[in-house]
Amino acid sequence: MTLPIEIICVGTELLIGKTLNTNANWLAKRITSLGGRVTRITVISDDVDEIASTVKEAMQRKNEFIITVGGLGPTFDDKTLQGVAGGLDRKLAVNDEALNMIEGKYRNYVEEGRMEKFVLTSHRIKMAQLPEGAKPLRNPIGTAPGVTIECEGKTIISLPGVPSEMKAIFEETVLPILKRAAGHLTFFEASIQVAGVMESELAPIIDKVMHDNPYVYIKSHPKGTERTPRIEFHLSTTAENPDLARERVRRALANLRELIEKKGGRVKAAR
Amino acid sequence: MTLPIEIICVGTELLIGKTLNTNANWLAKRITSLGGRVTRITVISDDVDEIASTVKEAMQRKNEFIITVGGLGPTFDDKTLQGVAGGLDRKLAVNDEALNMIEGKYRNYVEEGRMEKFVLTSHRIKMAQLPEGAKPLRNPIGTAPGVTIECEGKTIISLPGVPSEMKAIFEETVLPILKRAAGHLTFFEASIQVAGVMESELAPIIDKVMHDNPYVYIKSHPKGTERTPRIEFHLSTTAENPDLARERVRRALANLRELIEKKGGRVKAAR
Numbered sequence: 001m002t003l004p005i006e007i008i009c010v011g012t013e014l015l016i017g018k019t020l021n022t023n024a025n026w027l028a029k030r031i032t033s034l035g036g037r038v039t040r041i042t043v044i045s046d047d048v049d050e051i052a053s054t055v056k057e058a059m060q061r062k063n064e065f066i067i068t069v070g071g072l073g074p075t076f077d078d079k080t081l082q083g084v085a086g087g088l089d090r091k092l093a094v095n096d097e098a099l100n101m102i103e104g105k106y107r108n109y110v111e112e113g114r115m116e117k118f119v120l121t122s123h124r125i126k127m128a129q130l131p132e133g134a135k136p137l138r139n140p141i142g143t144a145p146g147v148t149i150e151c152e153g154k155t156i157i158s159l160p161g162v163p164s165e166m167k168a169i170f171e172e173t174v175l176p177i178l179k180r181a182a183g184h185l186t187f188f189e190a191s192i193q194v195a196g197v198m199e200s201e202l203a204p205i206i207d208k209v210m211h212d213n214p215y216v217y218i219k220s221h222p223k224g225t226e227r228t229p230r231i232e233f234h235l236s237t238t239a240e241n242p243d244l245a246r247e248r249v250r251r252a253l254a255n256l257r258e259l260i261e262k263k264g265g266r267v268k269a270a271r
Numbered sequence: 272m273t274l275p276i277e278i279i280c281v282g283t284e285l286l287i288g289k290t291l292n293t294n295a296n297w298l299a300k301r302i303t304s305l306g307g308r309v310t311r312i313t314v315i316s317d318d319v320d321e322i323a324s325t326v327k328e329a330m331q332r333k334n335e336f337i338i339t340v341g342g343l344g345p346t347f348d349d350k351t352l353q354g355v356a357g358g359l360d361r362k363l364a365v366n367d368e369a370l371n372m373i374e375g376k377y378r379n380y381v382e383e384g385r386m387e388k389f390v391l392t393s394h395r396i397k398m399a400q401l402p403e404g405a406k407p408l409r410n411p412i413g414t415a416p417g418v419t420i421e422c423e424g425k426t427i428i429s430l431p432g433v434p435s436e437m438k439a440i441f442e443e444t445v446l447p448i449l450k451r452a453a454g455h456l457t458f459f460e461a462s463i464q465v466a467g468v469m470e471s472e473l474a475p476i477i478d479k480v481m482h483d484n485p486y487v488y489i490k491s492h493p494k495g496t497e498r499t500p501r502i503e504f505h506l507s508t509t510a511e512n513p514d515l516a517r518e519r520v521r522r523a524l525a526n527l528r529e530l531i532e533k534k535g536g537r538v539k540a541a542r
Contacts, residue, residue: 016507077491121471
């Protein structure tokens with residue numbers, strides 16, 4: 001009933017803390033809002049063997065989509081497709097459709113006067129080398145196309161790491177694929193803020209509300225300072241239609257509010 | 272020569288995109304600056320089996336430390352220690368030192384007038400249930416202590432997910448442990464910005480500089496717009512002493528600058 005999806009982020013810049021992983025956050029939010037469920041995010045370095053073994057592991061787990069982010073460009077450290085090919089036991093080969101997309105991009109750059117002339121260097125051909133059986137996904141902004149591969153009942157999608165390109169390919173090509181797979185699943189969420197009660201005093205209340213509302217996921221986030229404890233509750237659900245999703249969250253929220261107020265807590269809507 | 276460390280972040284809020292994973296970024300930066308090397312970051316849900324299997328997998332890989340973040344609090348969805356215990360095939364048991372720390376915290380809250388009286392509820396005892404053989408790490412800010420366990424030549428450290436508590440325990444207790452393990456390893460980094468050349472034209476240059484400077488890690492990040500391509504290069508290294516680290520990066524930077532300027536590119540220091 002849910003659509004399990006794994007995200008694999010490739011980039012040493014994420015592992016040395018140079019770059020904050022806003023890509024994973026954006027994708028997680030977008031996928032959740034479409035009714036998908038992100039089951040795992042793995043961040044690894046630009047190393048072919050590491051990418052291959054991570055893809056192999058993900059193929060063994062329960063998920064329908066595996067989305068990789070980063071490492072599709074022309075430089076030596078863009079090794080994602082080589083790693084994905086290795087993980088799926090496929091070979092890399094120049095894909096004609098991808099090569100046409102890339103050539104077209106560079107010819108435009110020449111027309112626009114951004115490049116003097118176009119030469120198909122090995123670094124440019126590299127971006128057209130896809131795992132066998134893969135299809136390129138048009139990149140409306142940059143040069144390197146995205147990639148999609150069907151394998152053993154799963155769909156593997158590779159997106160570039162430049163945020164604007166990742167988002168553009170997702171919205172144009174990946175979103176319709178996921179929507180079709182998710183069917184009518186929709187996600188609904190709401191938050192409340194609670195003051196005047198400590199988190200450990202709220203624990204049995206959450207247990208009860210979760211028990212009485214099995215389809216609603218409730219998470220508490222301590223937000224206040226030491227002197228003034230304040231806790232945010234985030235309630236969310238995925239259901240087959242928006243009305244059902246909204247009604248489930250509304251009922252859990254009402255239960256939660258009643259029990260918290262009985263304990264002397266103050267409740268207000270968050271944000 | 273390097274100190275490989277894995278980070279496991281536990282929290283469904285990260286997988287639904289509600290929370291940006293600033294904890295992983297902060298830890299990655301901090302560990303790297305100490306001479307450690309983050310080899311993988313895995314984000315998973317608050318599910319005991321998922322936590323246990325992720326810890327088990329990490330125990331099989333080459334690393335010396337495994338740091339988990341999140342899920343140490345008193346509520347039903349704080350399941351990290353149960354998962355870690357499962358992953359290491361150990362039992363959970365009330366740890367007297369941890370229980371003393373927690374009781375002390377609540378007695379302070381009563382003295383400060385933040386709580387009327389202290390009752391040792393099951394939710395509070397829960398925070399003192401550590402895997403057998405574990406040691407609690409003092410939490411200077413919140414209630415739930417951090418945890419450290421030695422197992423099969425590795426050290427597993429569990430930190431709370433509240434950023435201020437995670438950072439406080441890291442600085443007070445984890446930093447000295449990592450410094451001792453890292454010995455004299457230090458990290459050095461520098462960035463330059465390049466304009467006037469496209470990334471695919473720079474690819475062979477980077478190949479050459481990386482080849483001639485094997486200890487320096489070079490990563491290119493496209494930063495410009497479509498009309499004005501601009502690329503940032505980030506160079507970094509870990510070495511046994513700060514002078515060697517600085518000299519390695521300086522030499523690679525000089526090589527890079529020379530080759531880029533030959534291609535007509537403009538180079539300036541970044542940030």
